[in-house]
Amino acid sequence: MATPKPEILAAFEAAKGFMPVREGLALYDAAVEAGALGLPLLEVGTYCGRSTLLLADAARAAGTVAITVDHHRGSEEQQPGWEYHDPTVVDPEVGLMDTLPTFRRTLHKAGLEDHVIAVVGRSPQVARAWGGQVGFVFIDGGHTDEHANGDYEGWAPHLAEGGLLVIHDVFPDPVDEFTGQAPYRVYLRALASGAFTEVSATDSLRVLRRTRAGV
Numbered sequence: 021m022a023t024p025k026p027e028i029l030a031a032f033e034a035a036k037g038f039m040p041v042r043e044g045l046a047l048y049d050a051a052v053e054a055g056a057l058g059l060p061l062l063e064v065g066t067y068c069g070r071s072t073l074l075l076a077d078a079a080r081a082a083g084t085v086a087i088t089v090d091h092h093r094g095s096e097e098q099q100p101g102w103e104y105h106d107p108t109v110v111d112p113e114v115g116l117m118d119t120l121p122t123f124r125r126t127l128h129k130a131g132l133e134d135h136v137i138a139v140v141g142r143s144p145q146v147a148r149a150w151g152g153q154v155g156f157v158f159i160d161g162g163h164t165d166e167h168a169n170g171d172y173e174g175w176a177p178h179l180a181e182g183g184l185l186v187i188h189d190v191f192p193d194p195v196d197e198f199t200g201q202a203p204y205r206v207y208l209r210a211l212a213s214g215a216f217t218e219v220s221a222t223d224s225l226r227v228l229r230r231t232r233a234g235v
């Protein structure tokens with residue numbers, strides 16, 4: 021199993037975000053494997069860059085780049101009054117969340133800015149405008165069915181054969197109203213398409229491989 025160097029793991033642990041270390045290690049291992057295809061590694065859901073650090077380091081090792089997409093206004097469960105809200109990432113001037121400055125600091129501190137293309141925008145819009153193939157798709161964006169399906173429908177068609185589709189927050193049993201089960205339904209949908217086979221499951225992180233075209 022590919023593991024990140026201690027300084028990368030330390031940066032991951034220090035970064036704001038929600039991903040536990042065990043899942044981060046599985047994400048890193050998958051990103052390193054997919055990097056061998058020599059295609060960009062794509063993430064939906066940058067937030068403050070915690071998972072992006074791992075993709076950036078894997079991309080650096082493979083001589084490719086990590087692309088991370090987020091509107092930086094936060095998901096439903098991160099808005100004021102909700103459990104995952106962090107008031108330190110609100111822009112006081114516009115009164116909305118803005119995780120972009122924190123993300124940029126995270127990446128800068130880790131020395132990984134040169135290995136990431138950050139796209140600020142809505143995932144389905146960016147996916148429609150995206151022209152090329154990617155070797156890795158990591159879905160960690162909005163957790164409603166609309167958003168999770170939009171991420172899958174937008175990005176899975178860009179995933180090359182042999183590439184890896186990684187889905188976060190896959191909970192076969194309901195955990196709470198915030199995380200929901202939309203990622204689980206997207207995971208089932210990907211398997212039911214016949215275009216993906218499961219490679220590994222680590223807590224709520226699922227890694228699937230594209231074995232033929234289709235979504």
Ligand SMILES: C[S@@+](CC[C@H](N)C(=O)[O-])C[C@H]1O[C@@H](n2cnc3c(N)ncnc32)[C@H](O)[C@@H]1O
Pocket residue numbers: 036037038039064065066067068069070071072089090091092093094095119141142143144160161162163167
């Ligand atoms: C769970 S957080 C991502 C966590 C991050 N991967 C980490 O490891 O810390 C989800 C992110 O998805 C973003 N998001 C939600 N829906 C989106 C959409 N339709 N397009 C782009 N970004 C979206 C939110 O702004 C939020 O930053």
